[in-house]
Amino acid sequence: MAGSHYRVGIDLGTTNCVVSFLSKGESEPQLFSIPQFMPDGTVRNGTQLPSAVYLLAKDELGKIEPVLPWRNQAMDVIVGHGALELGQRRSGQLVQSAKSWLSHRQVDRKQAILPWGSEEGARKISPLQASAYLLTHIKQAWDHAHPDAPLASQDVALTLPASFDEEARALTLEAAKMAGLEKLYLLEEPQAACYHFIRNPDNLKSLEQANMLLVVDIGGGTTDFSLVRIQHTDQDKTALKRVAVGDHLLLGGDNLDQALAYQLDPRQISSLSASRLAALVQQTRKAKETLLSDDAPDSTTLTVLGGGSRLIGGSQKFTVSRDMLLEQVESGFLPFVSLEDTLQKSTYAVHTLGLPYEHDAAFSRHLASFIARHKTDIEQANGTCMPDAVLFNGGLFNSPKLKQRVLEQLNQWSESPLVVCDASEPNDAVAKGAAWYLKSLAGEAERIESGVPHNLLLQLADGSFIGLLPKGHLKEEAVSLSQVFKLKMGEQVQFPLYRSDDHMEVASGQIISANDGLHFVSNLVTELDGVNGLAEVDVTLSATMTEVGVLQVSLKAQGQSDQWTLQFGVSSQNDANDSTEKQDDHLHPNMGQAEEHLVKCFSAPGQKADPELVKSLKQDLDRILGDRDEWNLATNRRLADKLLAVKSGRGKSAQHERQWLQLVGYCLRPGYGALGDEARVEQTLNATKQGPKFDVAPVWGQHWTLYRRIAGGLTEAMQSNLYKQFAQYYSPAGQRSREKQKALTTKSSDDMIRMVGALERLPMEQKLESIDWLMRRLKKSSEPDTAWWTVGRVASRQLLVGDDQHKVPQKDALKLVESALKEDWKKRKLAGLASVLMVQPSSDNDSKELLALRNKVQVKLKKDKCPVLWVTRLDTSAEYSDEEMSRLVGETLPIGLSLR
Structure with a gap:
């Protein structure tokens, strides 16, 4: 960069920033020392800037004035150490992990959603804005210290996870x-x-006997694995080439801090608000660092202050033992596993604080998975299956114990001990290496060759995929596809962008019909205008991974000078192909607030503070999240997770239990279709298998309705257990038992009968x-026609989930x-619906x-003026549409989930 005097590396970390x-x-x-405002009015300098942003509340403005050595700073925002301290005193105003939020695909990262879980009406900012605040603070601090060399005029390298x-x-x-x-x-x-390591010529020389370098980068919020090929040239030089990048793993030291917090008292911790949990995690982080240090004490005590929280008033104390922490590390996060072990659900309940952390908290299993996926690359370089x-x-590797644990695991997998490349600066290596990288760009140092980390493809209108940039494609080398695309002018153009699994080889321009091994990234969109008023235009497409490190995709009109650049964004059109994975997987922007509301309603402290809150729970959630019929799959499942976390609070009253059952069933319906549903269903059954605490019909009604709603996710054994409960009351023996029939009066019998109709996997x-x-009961004129609904579902010619x-x-x-x-369908209309289900066309x-009965049913449907949908259902053998399922069986699907 002309006129620059400095080369500056910025590590924009999840937990801390370093320059x-x-x-x-x-x-x-x-290292650059960064001034940071403290709550006592002083300014502290430090080489680490905590990635924390505190948003001053209205009543704090004017009382707290974050004056820093430079002018034009924001007076309503505090960044760094001062933000952390204020965030522990007062809940709902601290934003952390901005980098992780910036990679969170289930939220709109440009929407004001942080702090996650802050109260209604509170000031919020977007993940993008939070990241900008951190970088603005760094820029202003630099410019104040270097008035003659402003940061915008220097060579700057900003780091990010390889897996972004x-x-x-x-x-x-x-x-x-x-x-x-x-x-x-x-x-x-x-x-x-790596740049930080090889800046020392002796370190580079130490790689002369190695062929493949594994980089294990575990920070506060993310884990990155990379493979770097070590090539030895004829001139006795060592050249490095990055050949593989792992998946984006939202798993880091923060997860250990959160799990440690949860282990203190699972029931009590689950009732904490997100902001109180964040404050506790700050404490457990310090405890972890203390207990994993040399000469660590046997235990340490944590105190979480209660000031500023409506939910829990007094302070709480927890004791953390060193042995418990080590057991947790060794069994939950760094267990010794075989190289063939597959990823699984962790036995530890890792709290998300709004972020989608990995289901398996074991770093070692993720590392084994990465090495196994890139076995071919490793063998080609090294002749063995290990780097x-x-x-x-x-x-994470500030702790020698944790570093040694990972090294022991690697050496267990390897035939010979690995060469350890130890730069001894885990907190600062990235920032220092980024500055050194800028020397390599100027040709003054060794350069690591790297290119596009994964194959990139675009989805076309017919559902096929076209290769865009292949894995390893070098930066600044443009690719122009030979295909010509015909596009309409004046409309928004959208190309969904995908990446492929690394085992796939995809050339630029190659057409792929199946989406196996492809993963959606985002939509690339632009508005077409210009071109001399033409209605349509033929365009070609070109792509480049720029030297800056971002993808640039352009459209160029054939025979014209017009050109358009595609931008990342969401299409404004309701494209038929743009379904579940691309639009309906976003959490509602007020999800954090909704989760906090559930905590208040179902936690002991919340119930003590507001025992009547449950009465308005349905209306409150609809106000926070909008009409529940519009909640998408991601929102539904996230609510189900939170409800399961606070399940102990449903026993407060019959109304609490009824509302909890109703919400869980609604949010988990139909019991399958989303990642993690199997575990959710199992947790739900474990929580409800003893039956309701309150023996009243409204609670039992929601109990059976819950099972009916999630029946699609129940195994045959689970369904048989439910059937046995039904049989207690409706078998001949149950019908003869006065005790059973007396008990049935509070069991909401109609809902129990409807539940049986959804058990499609029952043995014949x-x-x-x-x-x-x-059918015996239906012979009685006094019997409601609910049983006909169940008979029709059980004997349907098209099952919704069964084979x-x-x-x-x-x-x-x-x-x-x-x-x-033989029934009068005007009086017993569900007998008509049952007939439709039992004679409808199917694959049989x-x-x-x-066929004869189907004709009779059609005639009677029209004669008795039954719904038109029932008649039309007999004219097609097509599978149920979502709308048909809703109207035929009385249950909608979450938006974004298809039946089949």
């Missing part, structure tokens, strides 16, 4: 521009750590048995239809008897 600089001509990067997808990279660059840093380079953190050198980086013997019992083997034999269904035709070969 390093290198004067032209100097050989050793230095293309949209997260673009957002990071946008945050830098908001801070006034228009020209900079983006550098992957593992590469920066022969390792470089550790990130704050139990299905036919239940039909027999219900054909679960269908009731056609001959049995026909007998039931004959009985239903319809017999003459079934």
Whole structure:
């Protein structure tokens, strides 16, 4: 950069930011000390800037004046150490982990959603703005210290996780521009750590006997694995080439801090608000560092202050033992595993604080998975299945115990001990390496060759995919696709961007029909205008991974000078292809507030503070999240997770239990279709298998309704257990038992009967048995027609979730239809619906008897003026649409979830 005097590396960390600089001509990067405002009015300098932003409340403005040595700073925002201290005193105003939020695909990262869980009406900012605040603070501090060399005029490298997808990279660059840093380079953190290591010629020489370097970078919030090929040239030089990058893992030291907090008292911790939990995590982080240090004490005591929290008034004390922490590390986070071990659910309940942390908290299993996926690359370089050198980086490795634990695991997998590349500066290596990287760009130091980390593809209108940039493609090398696209002018154009698994080889311009191994990243969109008023235009597409480190995709009109750049964003059109994965997986922006509301309603402290809150829970959630029929799949499942976390609070009253059951069933319906549903269903069954605490019909009604709603996720064994509960009351023995029939009066019998209709995986013997019992009851004129609904569902010719083997034999269904035709469908309308379900077209070969009955059913439907949908259902063998399922069986699906 012309006129620059310094090369500056910025590590924009999840937990801390570090800045390093290198004067032209100097050989050793230095750390920059950053002034930070403290709550007592003083200014503290430090080489670490905590990645924390505190938003002053209205009543704090004027009382707290964050005066710093430079002018034009924001007077309503505090960044760094002072933000952390204020955030522990007062809840709902501290923003942390901005970098992790910037990569969170389930939220709109440009929308004001942070602090997550802050109260209604509180001031909020976006993840993008939070990142910009951190970078603005760094820029202003630098400019104050270097008035003759402003940061915007220097060579600057800003680091990010190697696994950041293309949209997260673009957002990071946008945050830098908001801070006034228009020209900079983006550098992957593992590469920066490598640059820091190889800046020392002796370190580079130590790699002469190695062929493949594994970089293990575990910071506060993310984990990055990279493989760097070590190539030995004829001139006795060592060249490095990055050949593989792992998936983006939202897993780091913060997870250990959170799990440690949870282990203190799971029931009490689950009732903490997000902001109180964040304050406790600050304490457990300090405890972790103390207990994992040399000469650590046997235990330490934590105190979480209660000031500023409506939920819990007094302070709380917790004792953390060193043995408990070590056991947790060794069994939960760094267990010794085999190289063939697969990822699984952790036994530890890792709290998310709004972020989608990894389900498996074991770093070692993620590392094994990464090595296994890149076995071919490793064998080609090294002749074995393991790298022969390792470089550790990130704050987790401040603890020699943890570093040694990971090294022991690697050496267990390897035939010979790995060469350890130890730079001994886990907190500062990335920032210093970023400054050194800028020397390499100027040709003054060794450079690590790297390119596009994954194959990138675009989805076309017909659902196929076209290769855009192949893995390893070098920066600044443009690719132009030979295909010509015909696009309409004046409309928004959208290309969904995907990346592929690393085992796939995808060339630029290659067409792929299947989406196996492809993962959605984001939409690339632009508005087409110009081109001399043409209605359509033929365009070609070109792509480049710029030297800055972001993807640039352009459209060029053939025979014209017009050109458009595609931007990351969400299409304004309701594209048919743009379904679940791309639009309906976003959490509602007020989800954090909704989660806090559930905590207040179902935690002991919240119930003590506001025992009547449950009465307005439904209306409150609809106000916070909008009409529940519009809640998408991600929002529903996130609410289900929070409800399961506070399940102990449902026993406060019958109304609490009824509302909890109703909400869980609604949010978890139909029991399958989303990642983690199997575990959610199992947790729900464990929580409810003893039956309701309050033996009243409204609670039992929601109990059975819950099971009906999640029946699609229940195994045959689970469904059989529910059937046995039904049989207690409706078997001949149950019907003869005065005790059972007396008990049935509070059990909401209609809802129990409807629940049986959803148990499609029941053994055939139990299905036919239940039909027999219900048909006997339907002979009584006093019996409501609910049982007909269940008979129809059980004997339906199209099952919603069961296989054909679960269908009731056609001959049995026909007998039931004959009985239903004898009913008056004006009085017993559900007998008509049952008939529709039992004679509707399906994949079976319809017999003459079934066709004849179908005609009879159609005639009677019209005669008795039954719903038109029932009649039309008999004209098609197509699978149920979402709307049909809703109207036929009385249950909607969450938006974003398809039935099949």
